[in-house]
Amino acid sequence: MAYNPLIKLAQEEAEKGELPEYEGDVDLSQYDTVFIGGPVWWGTYPQVMFTFFKKHRDDMKGKIVIPFTTHEGSGLANCVDDVKKAFPGANVMKGFSIYGHEVRTERAKVEKWLKGVEN
Numbered sequence: 001m002a003y004n005p006l007i008k009l010a011q012e013e014a015e016k017g018e019l020p021e022y023e024g025d026v027d028l029s030q031y032d033t034v035f036i037g038g039p040v041w042w043g044t045y046p047q048v049m050f051t052f053f054k055k056h057r058d059d060m061k062g063k064i065v066i067p068f069t070t071h072e073g074s075g076l077a078n079c080v081d082d083v084k085k086a087f088p089g090a091n092v093m094k095g096f097s098i099y100g101h102e103v104r105t106e107r108a109k110v111e112k113w114l115k116g117v118e119n
């Protein structure tokens with residue numbers, strides 16, 4: 001899909017709070033810690049991720065959840081708050097954000113973040 005129609009579609013989805021279906025799924029029961037990451041679209045994660053959040057709301061109870069984003073200026077935007085709302089029983093940690101255009105060139109930033117997460 002061309003970029004501009006995608007942006008418009010994503011805006012409509014966000015405004016309407018649509019929950020688009022996705023294919024496949026994960027079994028979260030074997031994990032204590034779950035990283036949740038994606039791009040910032042219109043101030044939060046893409047709506048399809050909210051479909052995942054809704055499906056797994058209860059699975060995340062008691063787990064550590066670590067949100068991260070790629071963005072082009074909004075940083076974490078509303079993502080951490082939205083993850084906290086989506087998983088009331090989870091221990092949601094401080095988030096990490098990185099510019100989308102830095103993802104391939106700023107490996108050190110990601111490594112520094114992950115070192116901090118380990119400790």
Ligand SMILES: Cc1cc2nc3c(=O)[nH]c(=O)nc-3n(C[C@H](O)[C@H](O)[C@H](O)COP(=O)(O)O)c2cc1C
Binds near residue numbers: 008042
């Ligand atoms: C539909 C759409 C909405 C976006 N909204 C935002 C936004 O609100 N804030 C922001 O910083 N970046 C926004 N962006 C830029 C994306 O966050 C950026 O392209 C992405 O993090 C880079 O990953 P990608 O290569 O998967 O697109 C938006 C991009 C798209 C396609």
